[in-house]
Amino acid sequence: MDDIAEELRRFxxxxxxxxxxxxxxxxxxxxxxxxxxxxxSTLKLVSFVEQRFAIEVEAHEAGVEHFDRIADIAALIRRKQGR
Amino acid sequence: MERSGSAAGAAAQSLCDLLEAAARRHGERVAVVAPDGSSLTYAELEARAAAIAGFLRARGVQPGDRVGFCLPKGTASVAVLFGAMKARAAYVPVDWHGPAARNATIHRAADVAALFLGEARADVLREWPSDALPKTLVRVPMGRTGSAGAHATVVHPFPDGAQEFEAALRHAPLAPDGAGPRRRDDLAYLLFTSGSTGVPKGVALTQENALSFVDWGSEVFAPTCDDRFSSHAPFHFDLSVFDLFVALKHGATLFLIGEELGKEPKGLARFIAEKRLTIWYSTPSALALLAEFGNLPALDLSALRHVLFAGEVFPVKTLRRLTELLPAPAYWNLYGPTETNVCTFARIPLPIAADRTEPFPIGPLCSHCEGLLLDDAGAPVAAGEEGRLHIAGPALFRGYFGRQDLDAKCFHERDGKRWYDTGDVVREEPGLGFRYLGRRDRMVKRRGYRIELGEVEAALQRHPELREAAVVALPDPAAGVRIDAHLAPVGAPLSLIALKRYCAEQLPAAMSPDRFHFHAALPRTSTAKVDYPALLRASAAASP
Incomplete structure (x- = not known):
């Protein structure tokens, strides 16, 4: 079970x-x-991700190509956290 | 009718005359900077537009024809729209991110002789009958036009016989008078807005309409070649007419803002600071996001001298916050439907009192517009009474393209003049101009977009699993206006995700409902009509 994806889904x-x-x-x-x-609502999601996971999302990372699916967003968060 | 203005403006017959004059005076200056950082000087833009015009003429495009484009903001789209007008054709822009079916409907209704299509949006072609494609179809590679956005992976083949954009750019330029003498009553562009029966309607605007507006904007804001204009609105939205043509008339530099950056306030605020923009024009929604999320206190936006907004009412609380964060520029409230472009305007007096909640008036008439307030019976109202604002003068559009049935409803002859009924109910206040009070029909404005609730309903009624659909709009403290859909499904209630995806495929984003309510059957009045007041009460009761 992927905790980050689950948390995004709940939000x-x-x-x-x-x-x-x-x-x-x-x-x-x-x-x-x-x-x-x-x-x-995308801005609200970005704010949530930044606060909850203590990362900063750059503008180009929040583009629709990279920020359209829970799987992509969870992968971005993991990459940013260095996991 | 001819008004005083600069010599170039008074002599101009076409927006192309303004570009050509600027290219002569400011050939080496930068005209346009695209979202990817590429740019064109005035001389380069003029040369590209001339080549595209030559190409279009060689393909048989005639004066009065329409030339469509579906392109992201970029140097290509600016060259195409000037190229079309140089061939004395009208340009027809659509929403790059809009649903393919709606974009195809618009370009088919405009009966475009040529269509410039970004290759990532070739899915639009599936919506055309293969034997009715535009005579000239031009594939524009994405490298030229910037980000493909959400369409990055969706590339369909173009049909055989499609033209290449590079070939159009290399074409021999159209001789200055190659399309015959330019006339102020030539069609300049068609801008499609939401239609109440579900079909978008094409507002047909002439060179005269555009030039009279550009002259007014030049007079009020006195731009120079040192100005740096924002281009936030997409080109299918009438705010872009100011950005493009007022900027380029004066040899200023226009900074095109792509849709992705346009919706990302932190990056957008940095962009305004880094590019040292001097004149900003957008909807209040975009400015509200900048105030809330833009981190403005950390930035140097001291170059900004004018901030213009239009398209919807600016909630006073948010406007006060913005003007407190950025007190230096002059703030201007512009009002007008696409059919007239801006017809009233007012400068916002600063500072805004802390206890003020009433929105600001839309102001007095622009110098190129005449106004008249009529009651529902068509008689002038007494001073200070409310009435529907009617506009006359050179700003007034020609009509709805191919829809004389709609023209008959909105134009009135009076005192030998043609008046357009804006449908907006206003009251004149001494010394302040007009105060906007509302509308009596089913049109609402959201994020600057005009939305006919009937078009949203028509899209939902096409859904095979819905038996009945009706939508209502109600005030929303955060978004200004909220759209609620009331649905009676054929079977079980539909998944919200499936419904939202369906709406995204059928409607522009600003038109998609915010909430969905399910009913066994919609409430009806005693005359069997949908009971909208009951739906409004149900929506209000369901609010948090």
Missing amino acids: LLAEFLPGESAANLRDDTPLRTGGILDSV
């Missing part, structure tokens, strides 16, 4: 998908190109 469900079943939000569900996150 996304609570903040942006109230009532949605966790099983529908998969690690590869497109968040931004799939219409789940808009520009403001």
Whole structure:
């Protein structure tokens, strides 16, 4: 079980998908190109990631190419934490 | 009708005349800086536009034709839009990040003779019948145009016979008068906005419309060739008309901001500081994000002299915060529908009192606009009474492209003039100009975009698993306006994720509903119409 991915999933469900079943939000569900996150909710997610995981996300890392799926975001966090 | 202005402005017949005059005066100065850092001087931009115009003419594009493009912000898109106008055709921009089906609908409705398509968006071509593709289809490689964004991995083949952008750029330039004499009543561009029945409508604007607005902007903001303009709005959004043509008329430098940076306030604030931008124009939404997330106190934004905003009401609390963080520039509230571009404006008096909650007035009429307040029966209202704002003058658009049925509803003849009914209800206040009060129809503004709730409904009603769909808009303390969808599904309630993805495929991001409510059946009035007041109450009751 991937703790980081699970934590991201819990945050996304609570903040942006109230009532949605966790099983529908998969690690590869497109968040931004799939219409789940808009520009403001993306900023909220970035803020959450930076605070919760004590990392800084650079602008180019938050681009839609690298920041569209839970799996990509979890990988970014692990890389930043040096794990 | 001809107003005083600079000599070049008064003589201009076309926005192309402004670029050509600037290229003669400022040929070596930088005209445009793209998001990837590449740039074009005035001489280079002029040469590229002339080559594209020559290419289009050689392909049979005639004056009055439409030339579409679906490109990210970049030097290519600026060269294409000037190239189209040099051939006396109108340019038709669409949202690079918009749904392929909607973009194809727009370019088909505009009946484009040529289409410039970024290769990463070739998925748009699937939405065209293969025997009805535009006569000229130009593939624009992504290296030229900047980031492919979300479409990086989605590349479909272009059909045989597609042209290469490089070949268009290498084409012999169109001779200055090669498309016949330019006229102020030539069509300059079509900007498509949300339509209430679900089909976007094309606002047809002439060179006269654009030039009268550019002259007004030049008069009020007195730009010089040392100014450094932001270009935050995408080109299918009418705010871009100010950025592009006011900047380039004066030999200033235009800094194109790509959509990704445009939504990333920390990076955007740094960009404004590093590029020492002097004139900024955007929606209040973008400025609100800068104030909240931009880390402005840590940056030197002292070069900024004008901050302009338009497209929606700026919540006073956020505007006060912004002006406290950045007190030096002059702040301007601009108002006007795409059909007239800006028609009223007001400078915001600073400082803003701490207890003020009332939004600022939209101000008096611009010098090139005439206004009239009429009641619902079409009679002028008494001084100080509320009425629908009607606009006349050289700013007034020609009509909705190919939709005379819509023209009949919005134009009125009065005193020998043609008036456009903005649909906006205002009141005139002595010394302050107009105060915006609201609308009586189902159009709302969000993030500067005009949204017909009927278009959102039509998209949801096309969903095979929904039996009924209706949407309502209600005020939201953070976002300004919230859109709630009320749905009666055929079977079980749909997954939120699936619904959001469906909306992303059908609608521009700003039009997607924020919340979804499920009903066994939608509430109806005694006359069997959808009971919107009941839906609004249900939405309000479900608010946190």
